[in-house]
Amino acid sequence: MSAKESAIVQFDNVGLRYGTEREVLSNISFTLFPGRFYFLTGASGAGKTSLLKLLYLAQRPSRGGMRMFGADVITMPRGDLPGLRRRMGVVFQDFRLVDHLSAFDNVALPLRVSGVRESDLTGPVNDMLEWVGLGHRADARPATLSGGEQQRVAIARAVIARPEILVADEPTGNVDPEMALKLLRLFEALNRLGTTVVVATHDYQLIRKVPDSLIMRLDKGTLSDPTGALRYPPKRTSGGVEA
């Protein structure tokens, strides 16, 4: 199997600009493979969120090539994009929960969008809420949840449909270190089940807690490759990633 065939995401010389401004991302090229755990780091304003927006298909690049799940995203008809989005899970930096829906309904949303029957989703959604420690808050609206609870609902929503790739933008930014570690373990569990995980963070303490992870570093819109994450096959040691 070639690298191109097995890649879950492939960026080729991608650039992104908003309007007529200068590019916020320039010459971004990388490949993400199934079952890997990636961290995307960089200072605030480096372009992490912009890169993630491209990954979860909220934006199309201004230039360059982009493939996801083997399909060319650039030339793909707009009507086919929802099918790709359903194969992803996204944890937004600001959670983006639906205010008037309960925690249960927020977590159930991806399943309902995918056409899962009500009788089939009740059990998994309740189990997922239990798993993130919010079983007792299933009926609570987001406004009545704490920041950490909202973040856990957002994460539960992102993983409930068993995505092939999970994209998380600063997922531990609003929780205490203990909860951050728990959420990280959740992502690792998901990763062990085969999901490719991409976590954007500038918390190096967190990165060190996942020794097998690969790191992509953004600096002023350009990408560097401190761990060989962007090469194929990724350069790794038996004990972890070679720095």
Next chain:
Amino acid sequence: MTQKPPALGRAVDRGLAPFRGRRAASLLPRTRLGGPVPWVIAIMVALTVLAAGGALALSNLAASARGDLAGSATVQIIEADDDLRAEQARRIAGLLREDPAVTELRMVPESEVAELLEPWLGSGEAVEAVPLPALIDLQLAREVDDAALEELETRIAAYAPSARIDSQETWLAPVLDALRTLQWMALALIALLAFAGIAAVWLAARNALGGNRDTIEIVHLLGGSDAQIASVFQRSILLDALVGGLLGLVLGAGAIVLLAGRFAALDSGMVAGGSLSAVDWVILAMVPLFAVVIAVYTARMTVLASLRKLL
């Protein structure tokens, strides 16, 4: 938190399955009848029913008048000398009976003419002193046109220079023209109301889109298709339009029944020709259905146009 994610053991069908029904509708946090849309649609439908009812009544009135008087004409012989007038009438009647353009002929008795003129001339000795015209009612063949009537008038003028033929349709023409104009105005009013209704739904849909932009973007990013999101708005507007449409139909039909009662009290033969038939009422009952279809289609197009701006 337990160690293993519980829901991850089963993969989800990720086809573009429909996302409909009450669960989908709950994405929009709206209170039924809370917004202005049902009331706007109710007013639009009530006015449209009223205008359509008026247009149908005018159409019936015109058809009735045209049917009653179609192909009929009256010969009027004005002559002060009673004997001469009677002689002229007799000779003209004889001529017309032979004419293929005339299918029926009736000499109107002088007593009937006096009765017709009684509202203006009164009765008794005074009217007896006034020379009344002799009238001959004609039913003409369908193919008789104005030119044929003129030719006929020229021929009878040889017997009575003062005689003239009045086609009923000729004097009715301005009335029919007025009725036709009113019908067109009613139709134009219906078109304007439909346009105003579309504009109201368009504004309401855009307003709902603006108010729920975050929710829509979330559903969009979770893989919701444009059609799925549009169907949520369609369902919402469908319920609003149904409620508004039925209310409007009741209001409009009530107004028509009230007006019909008032016109019936006039006891005029011509007005009676403008009553609505069962088919007309069925057409009026279709107005809210058209309103619902237009509202749902407008909402769908508005939402889809807005969603196309998203990737």
